[in-house]
């Protein structure tokens with residue numbers, strides 16, 4: 264008879280322990296290396312995969328280790344991704360399921376050159392899953408309606424693409440990794456199809472957070488300022504280069520506190536929230552690009568990075 268209440272207590276105690284352990288895991292998740300989801304061996308090299316499937320807009324991490332690696336690259340969806348060397352920790356590559364990727368399985372190849380003449384290869388299939396992007400109507404007021412011209416949109420993306428395609432082999436972010444720039448409610452998500460004034464279809468490559476004008480905008484990670492300036496759609500805009508092909512952008516600012524080329528620490532105030540450009544209310548539009556593609560910035564800080 265008395266064994267049952269005791270058993271109950273033991274179960275309760277175990278449950279409490281489990282919950283405590285989970286909380287700790289969550290708190291440390293971003294900075295503690297998770298177990299790889301798959302480990303492959305080929306020609307004396309080891310490839311670790313840190314993702315299973317990829318959602319449209321999601322980034323996946325690959326880790327290659329072994330002796331005498333001279334160079335390595337990933338081929339995925341017709342694109343080539345570089346592996347970046349990290350002192351004493353092999354090579355890392357960030358692969359992207361881009362916003363427009365069709366939902367299906369894709370072959371992914373890793374090609375590595377060691378000091379022997381043989382090319383070492385790894386082959387796998389990667390499933391891209393739907394992100395379920397929303398389709399929404401947006402009304403742009405008459406005074407800003409000239410900014411829905413598709414040519415202005417194309418020109419602005421072309422200008423930004425020229426910046427985010429520059430992949431530097433140095434890693435500029437530090438042990439604090441990536442965090443959100445401001446704490447404020449989300450008002451609009453990544454990947455949305457937006458029909459402006461019922462005529463022009465555009466994509467939303469970032470996230471919007473509503474905040475009062477002048478709210479401090481902080482760098483999501485340490486890096487180097489790659490662009491500051493005024494753009495038609497994004498208004499006052501900053502791009503920070505975090506190295507390894509990772510960039511963050513901050514739009515519609517009321518003020519800019521940094522200069523191009525400046526070194527930035529994680530969390531440093533770089534500007535203020537505003538309403539400049541094609542904006543209809545004070546908010547921060549922020550966006551993340553990886554290896555030349557706009558990715559879902561909300562998934563990015565959760566990604567474990569070395």
Ligand SMILES: [Zn+2]
Nearest residue numbers: 469470471548
């Ligand atoms: Zn936005």
